[in-house]
Amino acid sequence: MADDSAGFAENRWGPQRQSTRFLLLYALAVAGGAIAYVPLLTILLPVHVEGLAGTASVGWLATLAFTGAIASSLSNIAFGWLSDRSGTRRPWIWAGLVLSSTLLLAMSAPRDLATLVALVMAWQVALNMMLGPLGAWAGDAVPDRQKGTLGGLLAFAPALGALSGTLVTIPGLALPEERLALVAGMVMACVLPVLLLGRPAPFPELMEPAPRPASGSARQMLVARMWLARLLVQVAEAALFAYLYLWLRSIAPGTTDAATARIFGVVLLVSVPVALMVGRWADRRDRPIQPLGVAAAVAALALGVMAAAPGLEVALAGYALFGLGASVFLALHTAQTLRVLPRPKSRGRDLGLFNLTNTVPSLIMPGLTLAMVPVFGFSGLFALLAVLASVACLLLLTAKAALQRDN
Template sequence: MAVTPGQPRIERFILVYALAWAGGAIAYTPFLTLLLPERIADLLGPARAVDWLSGIAFCGAVAASAAHIAFGYASDITRNRRGWIAAGLVLSSAVLAIFPAVSGFWPTIGVVVLWQCGLNMMLAPLAALAGDVVPDARKGLLGGALSFAPALGAASGALVTWPGLAASDARPAVVAGLVVACLVPVLLIRLPRPPGGQPDAATGAGQADAEARGRNRKVVVRMWLARLSLQIAEAALFAFLYLWFRAIDPSLGASGTAIVFGAVLVVSTPVALAVGRWADRHGRPLAPLSACAAVSAVGLAAMALSRGTVPAIAAYGLFGVASSVFLALHSAQTLRILPRPDRRGRDLGFFNLTNTTPSLVMPALALALVPTFGFAGLFATLAGLAALAAVLVPRIRA
């Protein structure tokens, strides 16, 4: 492939952007999965902590959904993505630093809601920034680079809770420091102009005819529904993976489950990079999404049928790698199909609902299926959703 004049600069930006995206994962992964539950359990004890965490998680999800749309739209209007990113970084980091001093149910909810507002003030314009800068021909590489974020988010949780590294009350501040280190480069780097320039924001929505806009809306809706379908399966596995492994093999334990989960994240990263580059070279941006969703469905079906430790780990590995690649590439390729460059931040906020809604849907789905049909029934249903995602992904060429 020939190297265009702006390509090295674009690829440098993608590396810096991937670090910033990983910083976003570091901002929320250890806090939501480790530091917040630990703090609540220390204050109340494990029995009462479940009720508190459920209420806090619900309020946080609602705040995150609204804030992502609002601040994405604000960055569209002001055309100043990095100003909003910096403001969100300051706010979310400050809230993390003061979190250990907060106690009580309503004060804790208030702090978490404020933190979600700051976090999404940072993440919403950050997501749109990639669409402003990275050309369609490099969206596959971008998606592969984004796959580093979940692994680094999980690794940051292990780092900040490492025995002797930091006292419990200092851990949120350590997380904030890591996030700042990851985000500052993208705030300082000189932004490249992709080949051909960007569509004019003032006229980008009005130049296509009605038929083309209608086709594009259908593509957007199908991409939204495809991600939602697979994200429901991803959310269910995130919540119930340990319980399922424990039911199959009690000796596996939390440590063994964490090792399997981490190994899947590590393997998925080079796979996503390779698949993303393939999509760029062959001009088939969405074909890998259909394939990954189909493989995810096969993995979930195999999980429903698994009866031993090794088959269960292999089946989850198949699902975990395929779904991780799907989600990373989908995040990048969504930037390709959004209809209005001047409202990219707002529209990505609506796509972000596919990340928050499954946390509200999944508990009801599990309660309806697991008591009667066991985990096999749940995984069979999720396999159907993954297969639906494979069908929903549109067939387009670059």
């Protein structure tokens, strides 16, 4: 499905590595996907809902989050599968880019909850028409020996997503309805280059099923371990994303939302070079799973520090460490998932099933928080999350041997 073949180095045995140009353009496109939803879901949509619903805005946002998560999950699987069946990814990415950008521009129009829910669900479907095939395209085009480098480059996505939210909300830059147009323009600027200029080298071996020994129970167990480990880390990440501000305020009541946003942004930016270095190390040493286990261990340690933090300084240090470990984990995990999925002909569908780990935590986390915080406080919640991250670490460090046996 890597259907273009210009601009790559090869020898008489065929191409050895995917071109750096394609890797960079692809990472930019994935960052465009993050820009498409991060500013809207974290800033622009809540502001719009608050203006419409007032005191009922919490209920509106909960409804939008729940229905949007369902639409996102199902459509990501569906369009990944459709791109598998069609044998091509680009047309789906093109269509999703155009439709999602068009719907984004209309997001400020609804004035009632039902219309807004319908529009957000339609936008989620269109967005995942782009994101599902885009994610699978890397599996078609990037050989295993570059998966770590790809994962490092993917760390730019959440950082640029957060930065875009900061940019569009600069006071005086744009009116509220114009902010949506700015977001759509940034998404187009990020995704169009890979569609227009990306010419990935073909790697026919990436479209061949995994060898028979790797298609048995050991490979299936590895896939299951990686799915569960990501889910556990994502639950912790989702909890921190949602409740970071309230937790910091419980420790230091003078903490502002602007200060919290700056902390979040700095952690994401620092994680980018770290993820790049770790990813390249994993490629050179051919140890794709070990860095994931270590990153999960760092996240678990950081959560333990946060649970026991006596003051703001230690709390911030713990959060910075957690943000670094979780960001590196999630970026590298995304790329290495493409390495272990056993059936290239259903790569898009299977990747959509993996991506349930991105949406299911949003359904788990509110109940978990309500059960823990009123009784044990945030310290009890973070202690439980530390246990979950530790389980993820053990799942991955013991899975490494299984992958080596399969290879």
